[in-house]
Amino acid sequence: MRTLAWVLACALPLAAADNSLLIRGATVHTVSGADIAGGSVLVVDGKIAEVGVKVAAPKGVRIVDAKGLHVYPGLIDSGTQMGLAEVGSVRETSDVSEIGDFNPQLRAIIAINPASEHIPVARANGITSVVSTPAGGVLSGQAALVHLDGWTWEEMEIRRSAAMVLHFPFIETGGGRRSSESRRNVPFPEAKRIYDKKLADLRGFFESARRYRQAKLAALAGFRTDVKFEAMIPVLEGKLPVAIVAERERTIREALQFAEKEKIRMILAEPREAGKLASEIKARNVPVILGPTLAAPLNEDDPYDAAYTLPAELDRAGVKFALGTFANAFSRNLPYNAAQAVAYGLPHEAGLKAITLNAAEIWGVGDQYGSIDKGKWADLMVTDGDPLEVRTQVKQVFIHGREIGLDNKHLRLYQQHTKRP
Amino acid sequence: MKTPLILSLALAMAAFAAPPVVIQNARVLTVTKGAFQGSVLIRDGKIVEAGEKVMVPPGATIIDAAGQYLMPGIIDAHTHIASESTNESSISVSSMARIEDAINPEDISIYRALAGGVTTAHVLHGSANSIGGTTAVFKMRWSKDAAGLVFEGARPGLKFALGENPKRSGSGASPSRTTPRYPATRMGIEDVIRQAFVEAKQYQQAWRDYQAKVKGGVQATPPRSDLKLEPIVEVLEGKRMTHVHAYRADEILMMLRLAEELGFKIHSFEHGLEGYKVAKEIVAHGAGVTTFSDWWAYKMEAIDAIPYNAALMMRKGVLVSLNSDDLNANLSTRLNTEAAKTMKYGGLNETEALALITINPARQLEIDKRVGSIEPGKDADLVIYDKHPLSSFARVQKVFIDGEMYFDRDRDVSGRAERELRKKALTDRQKEREKEQKKSFPTRRPS
Structure with missing residues (x-):
């Protein structure tokens, strides 16, 4: 009745x-x-x-x-600059990279253009939500999880602050094949010096943010609000995960140690040599956002299918991961990145999870999406x-x-x- | 006495010649002659027979491809792999720069393209220049030297470029150039190409005059040879093909009209992302287009690029192919699924989709008598996939060029552990050496 x-x-x-x-x-x-x-x-x-x-x-x-x-x-693309960038080569259409190394206060959400042509294109292939991430400097700002629908960015919002984005410092010598045509070569000692300084600055920044928080909690006399350190409080309190971008084995290892030392919740983002550290990643229960599977190998002497087999390697080690395309124009190809991983050893259902449920869980909305x-x-x-x-x-x-x-x-x-x- | 000698020679040669190969029980996708369950017989690098049942000669090597798919080797109509340099960026007409002089046969990209089923690739210059340089066609015969990679008898080409890239090289905005260079607009690009052809025609005439004099018994001094103009004269004489990097409809149309005015043919537009807007004009000229499946929005001139381009142009009668445009092999390892996208976007059927990466590029490069389909008489350039090549889950298993197996996934995978060991041994030895050097020459800090 x-x-x-x-x-x-x-x-x-x-x-x-x-x-x-x-x-x-x-x-x-x-x-x-x-x-x-x-x-x-x-x-x-x-x-x-x-x-x-x-x-x-x-x-x-x-x-x-x-x-x-x-x-x-609906599919979830765990790495894009959706709404932040429109035409790759046109500076005026990009709001991805701010000037400066430490900008934790920057929020992707407020710069997302709901009228971007990329949104309906990705959506037409079943992508219903994406993580849109800033990328400048070391601490780049806060990534947002948004729906690919809405008249305003407020209507698109799922989590306005899904993660703090940290590009972990590494020794950038540039170089490699055809460096003269594309990138500037930096001599190793200079690259090492820049790296050492960035790393020291990063540690210093966390230390200062921690002192700031203590000062705030203690309501010390003369305490003054600092927008940058304010943005770090949820990170220090473990409320906001830090998506640490680290590509090579050494950088990944350092990133893992850094997160442990700083006691922050880490998401490993865009690793390429994560296979070598799969057991360490698993041991710390760090979830991973993998970059495109549809990619060339990182090193000249890697197997030709190194990028294709990485998801399967992580899966075998029990690491939880989701996939991101990290390119708005190719967001619609998200499922094919999963497919390539499946062709090279990942179980089909794990491939599907990497673009749906795992992504939702890693971004903290597994109970809703x-x-x-x-x-x-x-x-x-x-x-x-x-x-x-x-x-x-x-x-x-x-x-x-x-x-x-x-x-x-x-x-x-x-x-x-x-x-x- | 003569006969036995020839006979013994023939016998000796037979002993050295590779035995025939039969690939059996495959789903054979010929591209031009339908699909069937059957076998292909290869002898002396050529396809001899393809059918449901083929004769197995004694001593033949048999490859069982039960449950697998056999298709023609993929032809990548536009790539930059294996080229040590891409742009001669000091000048906008660098037609004297020859890509075949810059081929590195040890570029790992050759092997990786091979692992993606690519057997033939057209290697071109970059697009920084209005006229970039001469192009060449190669087979992915990994392990051979640079000369051994050359596709024998393939007509060479000349690369042109329109639009943003040659403009950017002119504007001073390019990181490799600090001083502006003419041209910096689409208007200037047309002018630069026209001037080059006008010069080439004068040069051609000077040679003709000279040859006429010589023929008439008149003593004459030959014109000074000009390596910049010679490839352009070859274009005018139809000896060299033309490949024109273009994105927007307006510049495609400009180039068609310029070619018609100056009296040469455009063989293919490279990329042609807005080709779908001027398909009618492209067909009328008889040009082809080699494009991407779904790239867009990476620059202004790609703003109207659509994934339906290939299918739409094909429906309107354009000879279309898909290419990788790789610098380091990436897309070339999976052009099969790029082709599959034209079924999703524009509704091509399986054969049409496969044609985009096999027979169509072969026709564009005029090597279709040799490669591009599974037909008796053609080169035995073949790929075995474990699943239908248009499936996202398909993996290349084996690749043959001229009947020789150049890639075998099983061999690649099973050899990895050993390669790792060898690599480790080498790096260990290097470390040892460095240690010893430090012992004998202790580094002194400058005071």
Whole structure:
């Protein structure tokens, strides 16, 4: 009786709401559990209300017939500059790198352009949320986790401060093949001196921030607010993780030691030689955000498939990781980065997790996103096949239960020029 | 006496010649003649037979490809791998710079491209210059010297570049240049190319006049030879192909009209990201386009690039291919899935998608009588994949060039431990040496 009354009470608003629907007859890939053939997903007010084979349709609810199709959680790209950068070579369109080495107070969220052409393009391939990260200096600022939908950055926001971004210092000699054409060569002693100084500055910065916090807590006389150190307090208190970018083995090792010493919550970001330290990473339970799998090997004498096999190596060691494309223009290729890892040894379900549930968990929203489970937000996509396969078409995308059109600049230009006589 | 000698010679040669190879039980994707479950017979580096059942000659090496896919070797129509230098950036017309003089046969990228199923690659200069230099076609015969990589008989090319790159080299904005250089606009680029051709025509005429005099028995002094103009004369005479780096529709159209005015043919536009906007004009000229699957937004002239470009141009009749544009092999290790993207964006079928990386680039480079499909008489340049090559999960297993196996994934993987050991031995020895040197020549600090 009570259920009936609830249904009756909800019947009218449900019918009118654009964020309630029932997807029916699809193979539901929950990611958290087993796939459900001929399954249904009921969404009420933007949240997943029911998942299963037999789900009753509330009166008046919009029905999406997905017979023969597949439902997956929306994909999460764990590394982009979405909304911060538009055209790579045009300085004026980039808000990624600020001047200065220590800028923990900078926030990506407030610089995200919701009108970026990259947003609908990525979304059309099922990417529903991304982490947008600043990249300048040593402490670059705060990365944001955002939906690829919203009239303003406030509406896009999932976590305005998902992590502090730290580019761990390393000895940058430049050089390598064809250095004369691309990068400046820095002699080793000079590079080492710069590195030593940056590292000392970084330690000093943390030390000062810690003293600042103590002074603040003690309400010392003459205490004055410092915007930079203020931004460090959540880091020092372990409330905000630090995404430490470290590429090579030595840098990764130093980053791990640094995080341990400073007692901060670390996320290892964009490592290339993480395979060599997989057990150390696992031992510290540091989650990892991997850069693109679709990449050339770092070193000349690496195996040709070094970048392809790295996710599988970490997986075998039990390390938790998610994937990022770190390039707005290629965010739509996020699932193919997972696919390449699967082709080279990563279990398929681990590949899918790296772009859904693992990402949500690492960014602290695993209870709300990343899988098709009752109670989570309905960020979903309907496809005609495995989204890891290039040939698969994304048919529909939902964010918080609202259907997002798949229209984008590329599709428009295509349609327009197909018609040219 | 004569016959036995020839016979014994033939016998001796047969003993040295590689035995025939039969690849059996594969799903054969010929690209030009359909697909079937069957075998391919290779002899003397050529495909002899391809069919559901082929004769297995005695002594043949048999490769069982049950459950696997066999396709023609991938042809990368535009790459910079194996070239020691890319741009001769001191001048905007550097047609005398020859890429074949800068080939490094030990570039690991050759092996990595091979591991991606690439058997043939067109190596070009960069795009800093209006006329960049002469290009050449190579086979990825890893282990051979530079001369051994050359694709015998392939017509050489000349690289042109339009738009932002040659402009940037002119503006002084390029990190490698501090002083401005003409041209700095698209207008200037047209002018520079036109001037070069006008000069080349005068040079050509001077030689013709000289040759006419010589023929007529008149004593004459030959014109001073000009290595900058000679490749351009070869273009005018149809002996050299033209490959034009271009992004925007306007500059593509400009180049077509300039070529028509000056009397030469454009063989291919390189990248041609806005080719879809002027497909009709490209087809009318008879040019091809070699492009990317889905690159966009990295610079202003890529702002209207769309992943539907390849499919849309193909539907409008343009001869299209996909390339890697690699400096260090990256995309060349997975051009197969790049091709698959044209099925997603624009709805090409499997054969059309595979053609973009096999027969189409072969046609663009006019080497299609030799490579680009699985047909009797063609070079045995073949790739075995463990899954359908248009699947995201496909992995190259074996690669053959001229019937010889140049890549074998199993061998690569099983040899890794040993290579690591050898590397360690070398680095250990180096450390030892450094230690000893320190002992005998202790470093003194300058006072």
